[in-house]
Amino acid sequence: xxxxxxxxxxxxxxxxxxxxxxVGGCTVVRLRGExxxxxxxxxxxxLRELFETTGTRVVLDCAALGFVASAGLGTLVGMQKLSRQxxxxxxxxxxxxxxxxxxxxTRLEQVIPMFESVEQAIAADVRED
Amino acid sequence: MTRKxxxxxxxxxxxxxxxxxxxxxxxxxxxxxxxxxxxxxxxVKEPEQRILDDLAQNQYDEESIFAIKLALEEAxxxxxxxxxxxxxxxxxxxxxxxxxxxxxxxxxxxxxxxxPELVPDPTADENLERPNGRGIMLMHAYMTKVCYNETGNExxxxxxx
Numbered sequence: 443x444x445x446x447x448x449x450x451x452x453x454x455x456x457x458x459x460x461x462x463x464x465v466g467g468c469t470v471v472r473l474r475g476e477x478x479x480x481x482x483x484x485x486x487x488x489l490r491e492l493f494e495t496t497g498t499r500v501v502l503d504c505a506a507l508g509f510v511a512s513a514g515l516g517t518l519v520g521m522q523k524l525s526r527q528x529x530x531x532x533x534x535x536x537x538x539x540x541x542x543x544x545x546x547x548t549r550l551e552q553v554i555p556m557f558e559s560v561e562q563a564i565a566a567d568v569r570e571d
Numbered sequence: 572m573t574r575k576x577x578x579x580x581x582x583x584x585x586x587x588x589x590x591x592x593x594x595x596x597x598x599x600x601x602x603x604x605x606x607x608x609x610x611x612x613x614x615v616k617e618p619e620q621r622i623l624d625d626l627a628q629n630q631y632d633e634e635s636i637f638a639i640k641l642a643l644e645e646a647x648x649x650x651x652x653x654x655x656x657x658x659x660x661x662x663x664x665x666x667x668x669x670x671x672x673x674x675x676x677x678x679x680x681x682x683x684x685x686x687p688e689l690v691p692d693p694t695a696d697e698n699l700e701r702p703n704g705r706g707i708m709l710m711h712a713y714m715t716k717v718c719y720n721e722t723g724n725e726x727x728x729x730x731x732x
Contacts, residue, residue, distance in 0.1 A: 479612055479644075511644045511648070512645055512706045519701070549699055
């Protein structure tokens with residue numbers, strides 16, 4: 443996020459999910475921009491669809507995610523619950539400093555595992571097999 | 572003819588009240604800018620962007636911008652959803668001041684108010700997986716001072732560098 447509170451290409455109000463990719467037995471969902479009350483719906487829709495398949499392991503690639511508000515935290519918590527119900531998992535990877543601090547402050551890093559990189563998240567997930 | 576009210580004076584439900592900056596925030600009422608917008612999650616982006624522009628002009632760093640934006644969005648979302656109950660016929664009043672050392676933001680809705688001390692601690696073990704209820708805690712965690720008017724429909728936040 444730059445000083446204007448926008449992502450690098452200035453598209454803070456655009457879609458939050460920029461890609462969904464299968465990597466090493468996981469589904470990597472790439473995020474950008476702002477996960478707030480206006481954007482949470484789209485992420486929820488994408489994740490609900492993914493978790494319809496039992497056992498789906500989702501890694502959220504947060505490298506380009508600039509901002510998360512409490513509404514976004516609520517979505518993450520809700521989707522983590524859903525993933526468990528469906529025998530899958532949800533984790534976050536490559537989150538920037540302010541978002542890592544936010545997850546620690548709210549103690550949500552105890553609910554949603556966080557990894558420094560997507561590769562580490564995938565490797566950790568594989569080891570759980 | 573409708574008379575324009577002085578800045579900081581609001582009429583809600585037929586009652587006139589004055590939005591006064593707390594005396595320990597180090598800012599005079601006259602220094603505050605004001606925006607009154609319809610109570611809608613999209614239209615409240617306008618005063619939010621004005622504040623973010625002022626932060627950029629005053630060269631706040633990424634961490635401070637994240638903190639202030641977060642507290643501001645929580646206050647605006649609370650005002651629209653919980654205070655005004657998503658009624659677009661109501662308004663949100665935002666008063667703000669930004670200089671290189673401090674930021675003061677006030678958000679007021681037209682709702683009946685609430686008692687912040689009754690909001691459960693979202694970091695307690697039993698509440699960790701609740702989807703809602705983190706906004707108030709985040710405002711307090713990321714700002715230097717947070718206080719409310721007696722009714723509980725007006726929040727004043729201070730961030731000092």
